[in-house]
Amino acid sequence: MKLRYSLIFTLLTFSGFLKAQTSNPIPQTKMQEIYEEVKTPYKYGLVMVPSDNSQKMDCPTVFRKGSKWYLTYVIFNGRGYETWLAKSNNLLNWENLGKVMSFGDTLVWDGSQRAGYPGLQDPKWGGSYKLQKHNGKYWMSYFGGSTPGYEAGDLSISMAHTTKDASKPHEWQRFENPLFTSKDKDVRWWENRKLFKSSVIWDKEKKTGHEFVMYYNANGDSAKNNLKTRWFERIGMAVSDDMVGWKRFHEEPVMHHPVGITGDAVLQKMGDIWVMFYFGAFWQDRKGAFNRFAASNDLVNWTDWNGENLVQSSEPYDELYAHKSFVVKHKGVVYHFYCAVNKKEQRGIAVATSKDLGKSTLNFIYQEPKADKK
Numbered sequence: 001m002k003l004r005y006s007l008i009f010t011l012l013t014f015s016g017f018l019k020a021q022t023s024n025p026i027p028q029t030k031m032q033e034i035y036e037e038v039k040t041p042y043k044y045g046l047v048m049v050p051s052d053n054s055q056k057m058d059c060p061t062v063f064r065k066g067s068k069w070y071l072t073y074v075i076f077n078g079r080g081y082e083t084w085l086a087k088s089n090n091l092l093n094w095e096n097l098g099k100v101m102s103f104g105d106t107l108v109w110d111g112s113q114r115a116g117y118p119g120l121q122d123p124k125w126g127g128s129y130k131l132q133k134h135n136g137k138y139w140m141s142y143f144g145g146s147t148p149g150y151e152a153g154d155l156s157i158s159m160a161h162t163t164k165d166a167s168k169p170h171e172w173q174r175f176e177n178p179l180f181t182s183k184d185k186d187v188r189w190w191e192n193r194k195l196f197k198s199s200v201i202w203d204k205e206k207k208t209g210h211e212f213v214m215y216y217n218a219n220g221d222s223a224k225n226n227l228k229t230r231w232f233e234r235i236g237m238a239v240s241d242d243m244v245g246w247k248r249f250h251e252e253p254v255m256h257h258p259v260g261i262t263g264d265a266v267l268q269k270m271g272d273i274w275v276m277f278y279f280g281a282f283w284q285d286r287k288g289a290f291n292r293f294a295a296s297n298d299l300v301n302w303t304d305w306n307g308e309n310l311v312q313s314s315e316p317y318d319e320l321y322a323h324k325s326f327v328v329k330h331k332g333v334v335y336h337f338y339c340a341v342n343k344k345e346q347r348g349i350a351v352a353t354s355k356d357l358g359k360s361t362l363n364f365i366y367q368e369p370k371a372d373k374k
Helices: 002-022 028-038
Strands: 042-048 056-065 068-076 081-088 094-101 113-118 138-145 156-162 194-202 212-219 233-240 246-249 261-270 273-281 289-296 321-330 333-341 347-353
Touching: 028 273, 028 289, 028 333, 042 094, 056 113, 056 321, 056 333, 068 113, 068 347, 094 113, 094 138, 113 194, 138 194, 156 194, 194 261, 212 261, 261 321, 273 321, 289 333
Parallel strands: 056 347, 081 113, 233 261, 289 321
Antiparallel strands: 042 347, 056 068, 068 081, 081 094, 113 138, 138 156, 194 212, 212 233, 233 246, 261 273, 273 289, 321 333, 333 347
16 A cells, blocks of 8 residues: 555656646757856866864855855854855955854744845846845845754745845844745645745746745655655745745646755746756766756746756765856856865865866865774
């Protein structure tokens, strides 16, 4: 009985996956054009690493103000995630500026986890990459939790905002309560465990009927006796008309794969086509973690790229995982930022480029090999 149920669930999941990939598809000839435009065959290397080996650095988000570039990222330090800000003149050399979301009281719902991602960025490929204001504020979606540990306990999605300069380190004002949790009455089967990274775009054409669209990944599985799939992550949608009131959009995830993780969507617009950069991990046909893309005309139905990964493990600093994209095009050069993880599980931010810009001299802090147990 258990085997039969598991088989039926797998078939239904795969059927939903195929439907998501075939509705209103982008021709693969166009997908090939997008791949040729965004590919980054040259790995420059690490551009940011933690200040000590007790920390793990993750999830780059890049934006521009004036002639300067800024990057938010998260640091896990044993207790949980905090969100930080860095600055650069050239997208390669970065200076840490400070925190934008710090830990709070452990009794607060998000006191030990605050992983943020600035939203409402100019979505044009090769455009300004500046953050846009809505209602006089900059906006940042984030996931939070109260339980200390690596992505421990309940993780929920909420929003933060600021009227101050987003390029200066300061604490953003957070909503008092989460927008979405894994225990909501309208929670879907694929998100009833933990909610993770989100990104928010401003779609002024209102293709979904709403101006603001959030993509977020989550894991969950309401199928009984199917514990092996409960860590799978999938990407779903939510919509808003004012950045304050949000509602889930669609019962099913809009991007997922039969096995493993599909997550951390970041969108840009190439002409009339939206491109979703995302990462996959532990798929049936691919090892490790890697970055890929999909494309859509309507923000809902996505055509998955069926060719080579955009970024994958190949160097000592990313030999375990090379994943979690943020991609920008500036002065004819594509910069693909990603989280690089080595076999010692040190995490930092690396970049691959469309043009050979040389090699970074930055390395992780040396870590003494563990002594063999006798």
